[in-house]
Amino acid sequence: MSGRYEIRLGGSGGQGLILAGVILGEAAAIHDGKNAVQTQSYGPEARGGMSKSDVIVSNEEIDYPKAYRMDLLLALTQASFSGYVKDVKPGGLVVYDTSLVRDVCEGNYRLVGIPIVETATRAIGKSMVANVVSLGAIVELTGIVSKEAVEKSLMGRAPRGTEEINRRALHAGYDLVKNAEQKTTAGNR
Amino acid sequence: MTEQRETRRIRFIQGNEACAEGALYAGCRFFAGYPITPSSEIAEVLGEKLPRLGGRFIQMEDEIAAMAAVIGASLAGVKSLTATSGPGFSLKQENIGYACITEVPCVIVNVQRGGPSTGLPTGPAQADILQTRWGTHGDHPIIVVTPSTVAEMFTETVRAFNLSEKFRTPVVVLADEIVGHMREKLVVPATGEIEILGRAKPACDPSEYRPYDVSRGDVPPMANFGEGYRFHVTGLSHDATGFPTSDAATVHADQVRMTRKIYGRLEEIEKSEETETGDAEILLVAIGSTARSARSAVRLARERGLRAGLFRPITLWPFPDARVRDLAKKALAVVVPEMNLGQLALEVERVAHCDVPITGVHSAGGEAISPAQILAAVEKAVVR
Missing domain, CATH: 3.40.50.970 (Thiamin diphosphate (ThDP)-binding fold, Pyr/PP domains)
Known part of the structure; x- marks a missing residue:
């Protein structure tokens, strides 16, 4: 990776996407030694309302701190899918939750639909780790940060006593993508 | 600790x-x-x-x-x-x-x-x-x-x-x-890497202390309360003793002195950053997060062969009149992006004396100004 890589994590307030962006940015900036900027935008509500977290990763200096031509969009609500998908750059990647995003439009980007919230709820037992499952999926898909980096960053931010559940959630995210990719390969045969 | x-x-x-x-x-x-x-x-x-x-x-x-x-x-x-x-x-x-x-x-x-x-x-x-x-x-x-x-x-x-x-x-x-x-x-930074300044304390005996004594410079030495230097503090105009006065000459001189203590030592206060201003025909002036968008816009403009440059005041006030005037004189146009309806532009207009057309790029709805918006204004300024 040489230039600018833009990630937008879009959803609603309370889903933990701002924290996911912080963990991702910290993994890139501190543990992988790249440059990263994380910004966020949210409404005045404590929960609900649009919420987004942008992470820019680059080997060069980062001027404009917001995503405007995204390499990767994660959508955890229909509104964020519909609102932001037009700003995904040609050939970019759109990851969405299959239970929360039903109206999916095709475009000049790769669509990856995975059951993020369902995995958090059923496999891990806590819907609130959907943000960490998302992180695992993003890292497995893109390699934008190393797994060592994201795990260090996650462990540094996880409240005491939640390390194990967060680690499991991250790995569940890795596996979601691996399984989805295997299915795609099998389907193509 | x-x-x-x-x-x-x-x-x-x-x-x-x-x-x-x-x-x-x-x-x-x-x-x-x-x-x-x-x-x-x-x-x-x-x-x-x-x-x-x-x-x-x-x-x-x-x-x-x-x-x-x-x-x-x-x-x-x-x-x-x-x-x-x-x-x-x-x-x-x-x-x-x-x-x-x-x-x-x-x-x-x-x-x-x-x-x-x-x-x-x-x-x-x-x-x-x-x-x-x-x-x-x-x-x-x-x-x-x-x-x-x-x-x-x-x-x-x-x-x-x-x-x-x-x-x-x-x-x-x-x-x-x-x-x-x-x-x-x-x-x-590690301890000591950036110099830390404290205030100048009085050297005189507490009984002789006058809190606004400017006989040795425009910034009077300042005693701490509780150290034996007794003094009076008031929002009323005051003389060297700190007590109120309405003597016109004293008050006027003090107003002039207070302004001079800042505006008379600009070289110790001013700070700015310039990107590609050396041969800039289109001068951008921006601060804060908008300056980051403007710097992106300068790079995009340069890729298109447009001589754009950015002046970013880091000390905003006192406004860097002299440098903005110099850069504006050399420019064919000035573009001022800011997240309001035009405030920084007023200062640029004041110092550039209408020698050069000034356009604003505005956003007042709570969103950042993008590099593309600024680039569009730069391209328009060139056509004009």
Whole structure:
């Protein structure tokens, strides 16, 4: 990776996407030694309302701190899918939750639909780790940060006593993508 | 336990957190404030750290009282800070004027959000540019610095404290929601890496102390309350003794002196950054997070063969008249992007004397100005 890589994590307030962006940015900036900027935008509500977290990763200096031509969009609500998908750059990647995003439009980007919230709820037992499952999926898909980096960053931010559940959630995210990719390969045969 | 360290540390933190760390590094040991988005993280960090460093943190009943408490703490000899956003900054104006006329060093952080009034609590703006200069009434000088990165939220807060101590004046750190909430890498300097200034103390016997004695320079030495130097502090115009006077000649001379103490030493206060201004035909002038978009726009313009350059005031007030005038003279057009309907542009127009067409790029709805918007204005300026 040489230039600018833009990630937008879009959803609603309370889903933990701002924290996911912080963990991702910290993994890139501190543990992988790249440059990263994380910004966020949210409404005045404590929960609900649009919420987004942008992470820019680059080997060069980062001027404009917001995503405007995204390499990767994660959508955890229909509104964020519909609102932001037009700003995904040609050939970019759109990851969405299959239970929360039903109206999916095709475009000049790769669509990856995975059951993020369902995995958090059923496999891990806590819907609130959907943000960490998302992180695992993003890292497995893109390699934008190393797994060592994201795990260090996650462990540094996880409240005491939640390390194990967060680690499991991250790995569940890795596996979601691996399984989805295997299915795609099998389907193509 | 001490906050400062022998070695540098690298952290990935918010601009607001960096501001709080910068304040501690500068020796700030008192914070009074009232929480308000998007500045609250500054209070949050200091609320946790100040008591552990032997400092004091007070959440006051409102912003007016917070500003008053900061002035009181500083009079007692403690470097003091308050942080707020537009609605709170409006409330603080009365006491900022009090700090100006009593020449009490203190630092006020304003992380700008959309206004007026409650406006857009979580949306960025740069619409307090003129308020920082003229928000409190009367002729008064003030220093305002405008960080554009997380690292600068640290270093400019340190510089704000140094300037306030050196010149006995309130200094405003004018940030915006994007810079305040953005996270980036910060290399926290080791102890001693940045020089920390304190205020000049009186050398005379306490019985001979006159708090506004300017016989040896425009910045009078300042005694701490409680050290035996008894003096009077008032918001009324006063003479060298600190007691009120309405003698026209004395008051006029003091007003002139207070302005001269800042405007007469610009070389110690001014700070700016230039990108590709050497041969710039299109000059961009921008501050804060908008300057980051403008720098992107300069790169995009250069890729298209357009000679664009950026002047970024880091010290916003006193406004860098001389340099802006020089650069505007060499330019064919000036573009001023800002998250308001045109405030910085007024200053550029004032110093450029209509020698050159000036266009603004505005955003007042709580969204950042993109590099593409600025590039479009640059391209339009070239056609004209």
